[in-house]
């Protein structure tokens with residue numbers, strides 16, 4: 001048996017004809033730049049995420065850059081974020097000229113530890129960028145309380161958390177701006193790159209719309225310097241069709257997670273993911289903390305079971321951030337996680353037989 005980490009063949013097989021039909025409409029009109037499917041998809045995401053405004057762009061990374069620019073964050077400003085995340089989170093803060101200020105994560109949820117944020121706030125701090133890692137929202141009530149108290153902007157990096165909830169609110173709609181990524185392996189993946197900003201502020205939405213087209217309004221007149229970062233019409237067409245399946249896909253991921261929770265609970269060498277009582281995860285990843293991680297990974301790969309380390313190097317130790325002068329001990333939990341996490345297959349189309357094979361494979365390794 002083969003169990004990939006993600007199976008796009010299985011995901012696309014039942015919907016490919018519908019996607020091609022929607023794309024064929026674009027090939028009739030040739031409206032490649034901000035065609036009708038873009039607006040249609042933005043509106044559909046507004047409904048799905050229960051938010052006033054959705055502004056499509058070219059990637060989840062660009063969505064973060066646009067959010068930072070829209071909030072006026074740049075040269076010399078400080079933005080507080082987590083070192084245990086995909087690179088783009090801190091990379092975009094640096095890219096706009098600001099300084100990523102890391103705060104360690106919690107060992108159980110792997111998300112930003114709100115109790116450690118206030119000690120990092122300085123007069124230069126402009127924002128907080130929590131990440132809803134692996135599909136579980138960070139503790140947004142505590143983060144928003146700190147942000148309001150210190151008058152800071154909040155950008156939710158919700159690349160991995162489309163449709164997740166925190167205390168009844170949809171992830172990505174709680175802060176000033178939330179972002180989405182439609183990278184192919186995200187829960188809602190494009191056939192290439194795409195991203196989006198979410199906000200309940202009409203003013204920020206209008207600014208984002210301008211910033212994604214070089215900050216122009218009206219055409220050829222520029223109040224700000226933005227990017228060329230539109231959501232491609234063909235990607236919007238595919239995403240529009242795929243969004244219909246997302247509620248079912250999310251439900252299946254949750255069922256798969258429950259199955260692992262039941263059947264891996266008795267393995268002492270494994271710590272299962274912990275979901276905060278106020279959080280509802282969409283399980284973009286199912287990430288364990290394990291003993292002898294590299295041994296287990298080699299064992300599973302030999303059995304043709306897909307698994308991966310998200311993420312092997314805490315961001316404060318990346319070569320490009322040497323100028324921040326961090327040592328490993330600065331964020332010990334992030335470093336410990338980078339050494340013992342392992343993500344195993346959780347995708348919607350995973351069969352029970354495949355999941356049993358993963359569970360047996362893990363148990364065999366430790367016996």
Ligand SMILES: *Cc1c(COP(=O)(O)O)cnc(C)c1O
Pocket residue numbers: 059060061062085086088089131157159160181182183193194195
């Ligand atoms: C995927 C991801 C991004 C970037 O999204 P792209 O669409 O690949 O640019 C940003 N942040 C996090 C946490 C991600 O997982």
